[in-house]
Amino acid sequence: MAEQLILEGSTREERYRELYPQLQALLGAETDRIANLANMAAAFRQTFGFFWVGFYLVSGRELVLGPFQGDIACTRIPYGRGVCGDAWAKGMSLVVPDVDSYPGHIACSSLSRSEIVVPIRSVRGEVVGVLDVDSQELGDFTEEIDRPWLEQYVGLLAPLFP
Template identity: 85%
Template sequence: MAEQLILEGKSREERYRELYPQLRALLSVETDRIANLANMAAALRQTFGFFWVGFYLVSERELVLGPFQGDIACTRIPYGRGVCGDAWAQGQTLVVPDVESYPGHIACSSLSRSEVVVPIYDRSGEIMGVLDIDSQEVGDFSEELDRPWLELYVGLLAPLFP
């Protein structure tokens, strides 16, 4: 795959559908974890225009900032704190329509209004990190559309975490 995306879909669902095979191809030719995480973050931000897209990787009992696209971010997030730490602790994707109403939300940016966080699993089922996406719009993410597509995308990362 060339270093450019080909996206013609107008709706978010069409763009998710078009991006998937391109991401799969892009990730299949590179074995470096950081390079692949960086390209996935860039592809998601470029395709959807999200405010912030990035990864936090497990390091002992914290999530440590990994590759991302967007403004400067929180560097470390404790296990079970904020949306990212809770997604890690609960082992499930969290879709937060309004971060202002989320108990214990960690505000890395006051411009973030909604968030979705997807755990990244290795081949044995252990959580190795999370994909974190923020939007400046309240209610920008849905359980029905964004969650399944983003979980599918994150599934492409399992081979990077043997």
């Protein structure tokens, strides 16, 4: 089991590339859902210095806060509300360069300026939660780099949701 990340890349894309096999090995050695979500959140925060990174899991018609790294967060998010609820309802990743301009944005922290939310799918393809990543910088996430890499990472979680 990996207990230390080895990262030498200077760009975000290089770090995504280096982190992937290490996180793949870490998650593959553990079957507990909460432990894996917690380690993935910690790895993202450690690697990229994101302001907030965590998971919300589907419970009925709400997303409920799961493992995360960062300041205290909103505990429940209704289906179709805010960036997380919209990503769940639409079943697609959302990159928001300026959260203040997003209609219906839920401000869990006034320090968050941009956000990316990636749906987590079960092995059957159902959305069972979302990965939520916030930055204190405007336009910090891109469709070209962050979205495809985070979607690939989230794909590692499907076996935890049979």
